[in-house]
Amino acid sequence: MSTRETTVNTHCQTCPAYQNAKLHRLGIDVSNFDYAIALAGNPNTGKSTLFNAMTGLRQHVGNWTGKTVARAEGAYNFNGKNYKVVDLPGTYSLLSTSQDEEIARDFILFGQPNATVVVVDATRLERNLNLTLQILEITDRVVVALNLIDEAERHGLQIDVRALSKQLGVPVVPMVARKGVGLEDLLGNIEAVITGQYVTRPHRVKHYDPRLEKAISQLATQLEDQFPGLPNTRWVALRLLDGDPSIEQAVREGTLGELSGVGRSDEVLMLQTA
């Protein structure tokens, strides 16, 4: 996205004074936000480090899997708009989830953030793209934060960021979250995706058979009747056809509607009106 000359700005971008020009970290003050952002990604890719860089908070960062068990919230102001950031537990997949991974899945699916930042580990790109593609299936407002790019370079890996962005159809921002490198670029891209300045074309796998397509739309219609206002009914229908027991149970017990915030959580309702 950036048209600035990178050669001139290499030093500027790592300098806190440069970033502070547009970014104001608001810590835990999540009141009066204009937009809500979700931070998703595989375990141990630097989501919490990025969260801290964005919000100025000191959410516990550790080099082990499963550290963030519940979601943490913080906020920042960029270009005059307030953003609420939700740091989610790491997850490998939206399809086969353990209990703590369900928090992440439910928020991305039904919390309807204005944008989802997928934090990927540049040194383990192949493994990380599984979740990225799954998220692109359900939302087109995605920015990929290609974190740990310094480590990747140290391992002799060179990633063609432009090609990756073109193939995924969403912005890809190389980052070193620990040092704040790429932060401004990320925040700018989040803004551009939310405002529609950057029109995403998310990569989606097209393999559906007409019979499957028919079954999905039939089920989706029934789900819409049962749970009015529920987002991503097609995704839920596909999971039911897949035989996902946790989704099956949520439908049977009628708790699926709760996830979408229909008539329940005020917070999520605010997200929808924001």
Add this chain to the structure above:
Amino acid sequence: MRLDELQKGQTGVVKALHITGPNRRRLMDLGILPGTHIEVEMKSPLGDPVAYRVRGAVIALRQVQAREIEITLDVPSTEAAENVHS
């Protein structure tokens, strides 16, 4: 051979997953699919579970899970000639 027979230092390539349902999905999300290279990283004192290296990450599997994963043993290139029949 099956994954639980793989010894430390050996690598194999996944041939088939003899599991169905959510557990199969889970293994695939963890990066274990046919064609994936897999290596024994370490074994716990009692030999179960075992930590495997898969696509750059370490994944621990129980023996009951590893038993359902069919692999072909990677023969180290230097000893390839002697171990063809193993």
